[in-house]
Amino acid sequence: MTAFYRRSALYAAFFSPSQEIRDSINRLVRRNLGRRARRVLDPACGPGLWLAHFVKEGAEVYGCDLEESAITGAAARLPTRGARVVIGDMRRPPDELGTDFDCAINLDNSVGHLADYVDVVTHFASIRQRLTKRGIYMIGLAIREADDVIPSGVVFERGPVDIEGGGFAALRTESLGIQKTTRCERIRQITITANVPDTPPVIAEQYDLLTFTFAMLKDILLASGGFEVLGCHDATDESLPPKAFRKGAGDVVLVLRARDPAPARAGATRRSTNGSTAKKRPKTLRKAALKKGLNRA
């Protein structure tokens, strides 16, 4: 994982959610849940910035992250009652976090950090199992088609800003565009710090984020047990305006709800040559393709 994520104070200084995006997220929750969230899960919670937001909204919050230092930062930010954060993998958030969440949130394309599309299916399936029947999953990801081009260039630049705990820092993030073979977006990032405790003066790193073609994303949602798309919103605008859920939609926040398992239909079985019967597979479910062809090179 990136060295930047290991430094909670740095991450929080640059990425604390603005009032505008908090209001937008609250609006999506109320619209799709009909009320405030009561039990919230962030499966890649970092230093717990979104969990802290939902604490203010009156929810119990739960989260995990691969980075021990991020969890230390989140635990320091969150109250001891009504909040629980542990080290864990978003592919299968630890069982100790429980189930019956009416809201899960995973913004900023954190799911793009997973190694391949099979991991993404595992992730969606485990979130699905942890949601209540009407629960929602708000997830940020990038829908890009094979021939989409992202112009290389600066996508985020800020600072110097003061860092909690001392010192100051500036951050610059560039996109190097989509890598042809892997279809990942390559990100290059430089953080310059001064007098920030236990932090080198320069952190320079590069990482790749998974992107999803529209067809692939629909297959993934189906393969993970089925999700209904309640809303699709433009993640590049903090007011999160609606955006068509379609090919090449770009950086979006999706609001998902688990679909009920399809009821078994008469005639939904087929007879094999040896006379036994088997359930029909949905035509669009291309598990083999997900396993074989769509992994990163």
Ligand SMILES: C[S@@+](CC[C@H](N)C(=O)[O-])C[C@H]1O[C@@H](n2cnc3c(N)ncnc32)[C@H](O)[C@@H]1O
């Ligand atoms: C963009 S940050 C998201 C922070 C957080 N959601 C918030 O409220 O600010 C991405 C986070 O994903 C974490 N991460 C990456 N891969 C992970 C995985 N497989 N399981 C859990 N966390 C992961 C990183 O350590 C990092 O903290």
